Amino acid sequence: MNNSDNDKTKDLFGAAFSNFEETPPNEVWEGVVSGLQRRKRMILWRRIAVAAYL
Amino acid sequence: MEEKQLLDGCLAGKRSAQKQLYERYAPNMFGVCLRYAAHRDMAEDMLQEGFIRVFTKLDSYRSEGSLEGWIRRIMVNTALEMLRKTDVLKYSVDIEMVQEYDSAQTDGFGKLSTAELLRNIQEMPAGFRAVFNLFAIEGYSHREIADMLQIAEGTSKSQYARSRAWLQKRIKPQLE
Numbered sequence: 001m002n003n004s005d006n007d008k009t010k011d012l013f014g015a016a017f018s019n020f021e022e023t024p025p026n027e028v029w030e031g032v033v034s035g036l037q038r039r040k041r042m043i044l045w046r047r048i049a050v051a052a053y054l
Numbered sequence: 055m056e057e058k059q060l061l062d063g064c065l066a067g068k069r070s071a072q073k074q075l076y077e078r079y080a081p082n083m084f085g086v087c088l089r090y091a092a093h094r095d096m097a098e099d100m101l102q103e104g105f106i107r108v109f110t111k112l113d114s115y116r117s118e119g120s121l122e123g124w125i126r127r128i129m130v131n132t133a134l135e136m137l138r139k140t141d142v143l144k145y146s147v148d149i150e151m152v153q154e155y156d157s158a159q160t161d162g163f164g165k166l167s168t169a170e171l172l173r174n175i176q177e178m179p180a181g182f183r184a185v186f187n188l189f190a191i192e193g194y195s196h197r198e199i200a201d202m203l204q205i206a207e208g209t210s211k212s213q214y215a216r217s218r219a220w221l222q223k224r225i226k227p228q229l230e
Contacts, residue, residue: 009163009190009218010189010190010191010193012163012164013163013171013186013190013191014190014191014193016168016171017085017089017168017171017172017191020082020085020168020172021081021082021084021085022081022084022085022088023080023081023084024080024081024084024098024101025098027098028080028084028098028101028102028105029073029076029080031102032072032076032102032105032106032109033069035102035103035106036072036106036109036110039106039110
């Protein structure tokens with residue numbers, strides 16, 4: 001494989017996907033929110049546990 | 055809303071700012087995830103986990119590069135990590151599947167639509183798909199890919215050459 005072959009593939013696929021977008025379903029955002037809430041709860045419980053045992 | 059305001063809102067934990075940032079970048083990042091995933095459900099999981107990381111790590115963003123580039127790196131790393139967890143990043147493709155590479159055949163790639171190219175990328179063996187995406191589309195060097203995937207630089211090069219040969223074999227009948 002030489003460099004010009006590499007460049008051809010990179011040019012083609014780079015151009016094809018440079019502005020490639022697709023709208024994700026709403027469930028993904030809902031999952032992000034619930035994931036953030038879960039992490040927040042975990043941090044809170046960890047703080048409570050540390051406070052309780054110190 | 056300006057990017058700075060949006061960032062400040064997100065750092066303050068405001069859900070409305072987080073949603074705006076998500077809506078601004080999610081379509082583009084979903085496009086990234088779709089290239090790394092074998093199917094749509096997996097890409098949705100990558101996107102969801104990636105954005106959770108974006109919001110929890112946002113305080114480490116230093117505004118040195120573009121925000122989009124920073125988010126994209128998190129998405130790519132999340133995708134690779136998820137592929138590693140599901141144990142599909144093994145380079146175990148049968149050598150028989152890989153034919154000799156013929157550079158003249160790659161000209162035909164340009165005749166396919168983006169959707170058709172995406173479908174072919176998604177159907178690649180996971181190890182090929184990761185290296186192909188990182189090198190041909192994301193623009194990482196083989197040295198960088200070697201570090202990211204914890205493989206030898208030569209392995210990255212050979213996986214890339216094989217991925218092109220694999221694509222060539224797949225795409226040829228679609229052009230006839």
